[in-house]
Amino acid sequence: MDYISCESAAKKMGVSTRRIQQMCKQKEIVGAIKDGRNWLIPDNAILSPKKPLPIGVSDFKSAITNYYYVDKTLLIRDFLNAIPMVSLFTRPRRFGKTLNMDMLRVFFEKTPEDTSVYFKDKYIWQCGEYYTKHQGQYPVIFLSFKDVKCSSWEETFQKISKLISLEFMRHDELESSSVLSSYEKEQYHRFASNSINEVDCQIGLQLLSLLLHKHYDKECVIIIDEYDTPIQQGHLCCFYNEIVNFMRNFFSGGLKDNPHLAFGFLTGILRVAKESIFSGMNNLKTNSILDDNYSSYFGFTNEEIKEMLAYYEYEDKYQEILEWYDGYRFGSSEIFNPWSVINYISDQCFPKAFWQSTGSNDIIGEIIGTATPEITENLYKLFCGNTITTYVDTSVIYPEVQTNPYSIYSFLLVAGYLKVAAIYPQNDGNYMCDVAIPNKEILYVYEKEVLNRTNQNNVSISIHQAIFSKDTRKLQSLLEDFMLKSISTMDGANEAFYHGMMLGLCAVLGSQYKVRSNRESGLGRFDVELLPMMKEMPGFIFEFKHTKDINVDLDSLANSALRQIDDMKYDTELKDFGVKNIVKIGIAFRQKSAVVKRG
Known part of the structure; x- marks a missing residue:
């Protein structure tokens, strides 16, 4: 057979060299062979169709079989290097927690199916026998609470008890076990048929791990995904104490001093430790977003993003994806939001705020x-x-x-x-x-959630129009009307309050201006500056004054604010950026009154 280089294959197939190398690595080109550090491609190779992106896919087998998969299996290596009894991973929503937990389930779980086939071309299989000998060797209990979002404790308990029942049913090998006693099988049937009360549920993990340990003669792996979702609902819907008390007993039975536990994993957004949910669990290792351990396994790394963009032939979108979805730091790792990245690429690289619609705000x-x-x-x-x-x-x-x-x-x-x-x-x-x-x-997300939640969005737009048209009378009227309806006479205690209020009202301009606060310019620090994205647009400098003294003339105070802008040369930064049309605005505040002057 005749072979060609990756560069030649890329020209022949009309794709990038990096794309060909990635396809060889993922075994998508039949007959490709490694020659030292380089790949050789059969001259008659046919380009395989691109794999779809795993939007909303949390099933590990499906993800690696049918979709583009970013290999996170070295998480298993790092865990087996330490083997803490119970590991808690806290990460934001939609950062791959559920998919990673299902990966752990498939790796460790003992089943009639040979599940090693899902890992033999993954990074973990290159790590050696010490790691691969654990594959398929443990009974596993897996529960995900990510959809337990009920409005009452009664509904929450019913849903949790049903999930526990379904997990008992998933282990139907216990029904015909030759080593379980009649009483133990009776207990199994009672839980599998969901004929259980709240006290029963609290010992569900402990009981199922006992039965599985006895049946397989092997301690269990327990995986609880999104453990704190029902806790957040409890807080929002006024059954916080009930859910916390339940979880405390539930986890204590399954994860604390349980002789039937090999090791356990939990994921969530928060580490709810102060409520003693994990009371006395000195076997718990927490891995938060500030820790280096496992920092690169939830979300996409910079290198993974580059490989994905090369695969889908969007290398030219790297800078845009950086600006929109990068910026997270977990431990020492720079991380991209995975949910948003795959939706962005699937949407033909049209940038949007995909993450804001993924959960309750x-x-x-x-x-x-x-x-x-x-x-x-x-x-x-x-x-x-x-x-x-x-x-x-x-x-x-x-x-x-x-x-x-x-x-x-x-x-x-x-x-x-x-x-x-x-x-x-x-x-x-x-x-x-x-x-x-x-x-x-x-x-x-901030623009939508913060501005809308403070009911300032509509008035901000009106104030934006008054500022842009340089209509000081209109601006003064809008400010006084806004303060009359929204603030207390006790709020306006100092200039900092009005400064914060004006920052919020100006924030709606964020798509056209860089809104800057308390920055060095000229001979001092201005209060607020609106630096236009385009130099042809006007720039604005605001200086605020405040007084409690009813004898102080607000007109004079506003004029003194204008003089300060000139005297301190606060417009220096705007001039340095090439802004020619600079509008100076001085505003004096007293309780719910304001005077606006323009220079």
């Missing part, structure tokens, strides 16, 4: 509803591209959103709305972090 509404003026200002600073420094508690729990306003940043970080720009470890095991919005996609 009710928590965001609660955050906005309880935010202090300082936190509201910081949320808008984040929207405007700024970084803030905050204490991060990786074991934040849902009720703290209401009782501890500074837990907002911790929740937004672990839930995927923020990224870590820098980490400063603390002695208590938590961190001080510089946090920021990770990418354009999340910027749009």
Whole structure:
């Protein structure tokens, strides 16, 4: 047979050389052989059709058989190097947790089918016998709570009990087991038929692991996916105490001091440790987004993105995909949002905020509803591209959103709305972090969730029009009307409050302007600057003044703000960017009154 190089094959087939190399690596070109570090292609090779993208696919066998699969099997290697008794992985939603847990199930589970065929061309099979000898050797209990999103404790319990029953039914080998006693088989039938109460459910993991251990003479692997989904629902729908108490007993029976457990895995968004759900579990190893362990296995790495773009022949879209879906940092790894990336490529590389429609954002509404003026200002600073420094508690729990306003940043970080720009470890095991919005996609999520939740979107558009038309009377009227309807007389205690309010109202301009706050320019720091995306558009400089004194003339105070803009040369940055039309606006505030002046 005649062979040609990858470069020649690429020209012949009309695709990139990288695409041919990727196809050889994934065994998509029949007859391709490795010659040293290079591939040789049969001259008569036929290009295989591209595999579809696994949108919404969480079944491992289906993902690797029918779809483009990003190989994450080295997660198994890293786990077997340490073998902690129970591993908890906390990651944002839609970052591949369920698919990875199903991968672990297929790898470890002992079944009549030879499941090694799903791994022999994957990275884990190249790691040696120490790792491959574990394949297909354990009974596995697998439960996913990702769809347990009910509005009451009664419905939640019914759904969880049904899931437990279905997992008993999946292990129907126990029904004909020759080693189980009559009583044990009776217990199996009772759980499999869903004739169980709440106390029964709490010992479900413990009982099923006992029966499987006795049947197979091998300890069990227990996998619980999205364990905290019903806990979030409990918080939102007022049955938090009931679900937490249930989970505490459920996990204690299955994962704490269980002689029938080989090892266990859990995934979720939050580590709900403060509620003692994992009380006394000194065998739990938590792997959060701030830890280096397993940092590259949830979401796509930079190299994986480049390979995927080459496969689908979209290499020229790399920069766009960076701007829209990169920016996450898990441990020391730079990570892309996998859900958004595969939807972006499937949508012929038209960028959209795919992630915002993948789950409930009710928590965001609660955050906005309880935010202090300082936190509201910081949320808008984040929207405007700024970084803030905050204490991060990786074991934040849902009720703290209401009782501890500074837990907002911790929740937004672990839930995927923020990224870590820098980490400063603390002695208590938590961190001080510089946090920021990770990418354009999340910027749009913020624009929708934050602005809409604060009921400022419509008034922001009107204020945008008044600013753009340089109509100071209209702007003053809109501001006073907005303050009359939305703020308390107690709110306007200082200039910082009005600064944050104006940042929020200007944030709707984010698609046309870079909204900057408290930045160095000229001889000092301006309050707010609107830097146009296109130099032909006008740029704006705002300076704010505030007084509580009813004897102070607001007109004079607003004029002093304008003079400060000139005296301190705050327009220097705009001029450096080539903006020729610069509008200077001074605003003086007192309680619910404002005076706007234009220079």
